[in-house]
Amino acid sequence: MILLLGGNGYVGSAIQKNLTGRGLPFTVASRASSDYSSLPVLVKMLRELRPEFLINAAGYTGKPNVDACEIHRTECLDGNAVLPGVIREACEQTQTPWGHVSSGCIFTGAKADGSGFKESDAPNFSFRQDNCSFYSGCKALGEEVLSGAENCFIWRLRIPFNNINSARNYISKMMRYDRLLMATNSLSQLDEFADACVASWTQRVPFGTYNLTNPGSVTTRDVVRLIQKHGLSNRDFQFFESDDQFMKLAAKTPRSNCVLDSTKAIAAGLPLSPIEDALESAMKHWI
Amino acid sequence: MILLLGGNGYVGSAIQKNLTGRGLPFTVASRASSDYSSLPVLVKMLRELRPEFLINAAGYTGKPNVDACEIHRTECLDGNAVLPGVIREACEQTQTPWGHVSSGCIFTGAKADGSGFKESDAPNFSFRQDNCSFYSGCKALGEEVLSGAENCFIWRLRIPFNNINSARNYISKMMRYDRLLMATNSLSQLDEFADACVASWTQRVPFGTYNLTNPGSVTTRDVVRLIQKHGLSNRDFQFFESDDQFMKLAAKTPRSNCVLDSTKAIAAGLPLSPIEDALESAMKHWI
Numbered sequence: 001m002i003l004l005l006g007g008n009g010y011v012g013s014a015i016q017k018n019l020t021g022r023g024l025p026f027t028v029a030s031r032a033s034s035d036y037s038s039l040p041v042l043v044k045m046l047r048e049l050r051p052e053f054l055i056n057a058a059g060y061t062g063k064p065n066v067d068a069c070e071i072h073r074t075e076c077l078d079g080n081a082v083l084p085g086v087i088r089e090a091c092e093q094t095q096t097p098w099g100h101v102s103s104g105c106i107f108t109g110a111k112a113d114g115s116g117f118k119e120s121d122a123p124n125f126s127f128r129q130d131n132c133s134f135y136s137g138c139k140a141l142g143e144e145v146l147s148g149a150e151n152c153f154i155w156r157l158r159i160p161f162n163n164i165n166s167a168r169n170y171i172s173k174m175m176r177y178d179r180l181l182m183a184t185n186s187l188s189q190l191d192e193f194a195d196a197c198v199a200s201w202t203q204r205v206p207f208g209t210y211n212l213t214n215p216g217s218v219t220t221r222d223v224v225r226l227i228q229k230h231g232l233s234n235r236d237f238q239f240f241e242s243d244d245q246f247m248k249l250a251a252k253t254p255r256s257n258c259v260l261d262s263t264k265a266i267a268a269g270l271p272l273s274p275i276e277d278a279l280e281s282a283m284k285h286w287i
Numbered sequence: 288m289i290l291l292l293g294g295n296g297y298v299g300s301a302i303q304k305n306l307t308g309r310g311l312p313f314t315v316a317s318r319a320s321s322d323y324s325s326l327p328v329l330v331k332m333l334r335e336l337r338p339e340f341l342i343n344a345a346g347y348t349g350k351p352n353v354d355a356c357e358i359h360r361t362e363c364l365d366g367n368a369v370l371p372g373v374i375r376e377a378c379e380q381t382q383t384p385w386g387h388v389s390s391g392c393i394f395t396g397a398k399a400d401g402s403g404f405k406e407s408d409a410p411n412f413s414f415r416q417d418n419c420s421f422y423s424g425c426k427a428l429g430e431e432v433l434s435g436a437e438n439c440f441i442w443r444l445r446i447p448f449n450n451i452n453s454a455r456n457y458i459s460k461m462m463r464y465d466r467l468l469m470a471t472n473s474l475s476q477l478d479e480f481a482d483a484c485v486a487s488w489t490q491r492v493p494f495g496t497y498n499l500t501n502p503g504s505v506t507t508r509d510v511v512r513l514i515q516k517h518g519l520s521n522r523d524f525q526f527f528e529s530d531d532q533f534m535k536l537a538a539k540t541p542r543s544n545c546v547l548d549s550t551k552a553i554a555a556g557l558p559l560s561p562i563e564d565a566l567e568s569a570m571k572h573w574i
Contacts, residue, residue, distance in 0.1 A: 127424070
């Protein structure tokens with residue numbers, strides 16, 4: 001049995017769907033009924049349930065967006081930096097292998113030659129660079145807390161989307177925002193991301209960190225063109241003139257825009273389709 | 288009644304002694320019997336006990352020294368960055384004024400002109416500078432989490448000492464260590480620190496951040512000279528040749544050595560004697 005923490009969030013729901021589709025038995029732990037952020041509670045839970053694997057999809061992302069983390073600092077630190085450390089300790093005490101949903105938002109830009117950041121590159125959008133949002137800082141600290149963890153996957157998600165309209169879906173956001181920021185990003189098709197997380201366990205991929213983004217990167221304009229091509233929206237998309245204008249008018253904290261290299265995940269046999277295909281497919285089957 | 292969190296630590300015990308000496312009624316909350324790191328638990332506690340003031344002397348410092356925080360990252364983040372945020376939230380919900388024991392270890396060195404850092408200076412030994420121990424990083428994050436807090440004191444302690452031999456006493460440490468690091472520091476006489484914390488409430492000093500260090504600074508050699516002068520030890524004190532040698536042989540993580548300016552505390556009427564007097568007095572009455 002697989003124990004799933006944070007099973008009711010945007011990512012957790014996709015993982016539930018994947019596990020169900022694969023016919024894998026799982027239990028969703030609810031923090032409301034049993035607060036797994038407490039080490040003794042989680043250790044007890046693991047001793048009783050004896051899951052073969054634990055998936056942590058719990059975290060604090062901020063509503064309606066990452067700006068909220070600038071105010072809800074305690075929850076953000078607790079959910080994104082301390083919780084992974086508590087889970088690590090509990091999993092080490094009970095020898096439970098596990099995986100943690102991290103984020104690619106601990107990087108900004110691309111490497112000097114335009115290529116994406118690899119798992120061996122140190123985060124460059126974090127408290128240690130003093131250039132980041134509180135959210136990204138906490139996510140990077142969460143990875144620091146897991147440094148050296150055994151029997152542990154760190155799965156990096158970036159800007160999730162799929163074919164189902166939702167407040168958290170990147171394509172939906174593009175269509176909803178008044179004005180867009182011109183940027184280049186790697187993205188994660190949510191269902192492929194969930195599939196890759198579960199596959200990394202079922203296929204016994206070596207433990208470690210994986211950038212689970214669809215190979216390649218796209219610009220905001222690329223996504224807009226696809227939205228228009230597939231007739232998802234016929235509105236006139238407006239762009240901010242500059243990052244400065246975006247920061248002045250729309251944002252409280254800097255956003256991560258970055259290119260990640262997912263070669264390691266692909267080489268390990270994890271299923272992630274090229275980003276253009278994933279976007280085309282989501283829009284073709286848009287619901 | 289005053290509610291004291293972390294009352295059994297080195298700093299908390301000194302605060303207990305001060306409150307007792309002043310005849311002020313207080314309650315020490317024990318995390319073992321009631322986990323005040325949980326927001327609902329703490330809010331309930333505050334609603335039931337209705338303290339006029341709360342003092343947070345709880346934190347994670349690492350045993351036997353700050354190097355332990357490099358390993359116990361979760362506890363360090365939880366105790367020094369998340370807990371202050373939880374207390375802030377609980378105190379704001381219940382309108383309880385309060386004070387937090389922070390640390391001057393979020394600074395390194397002195398200002399360009401040799402003077403000490405003031406409360407208006409941003410920490411320069413923190414995750415954001417990427418130059419610090421995990422402990423200092425967490426303490427600085429703790430202050431970030433409290434930024435904008437109302438009815439809240441932030442009391443910065445630096446290298447506590449008094450006249451009683453103890454594993455945590457700076458003078459005892461000087462005598463115990465095989466070799467010493469040459470450095471210039473501001474220090475806090477522990478009992479004066481505790482007195483200043485309590486006085487900031489009883490004297491209704493304006494809320495805000497205060498460097499509660501004894502005015503001035505001393506070098507390691509100054510302290511050794513005083514130890515020898517007062518006959519506390521007749522051993523031959525050895526010094527590391529350089530910071531590099533210290534880092535190579537004795538330490539896992541960089542130490543903060545810094546000069547703080549306590550003019551604001553003195554101007555507010557908080558009782559802190561010049562550092563030379565405080566050291567002389569501690570050694571004259573050494574137990």
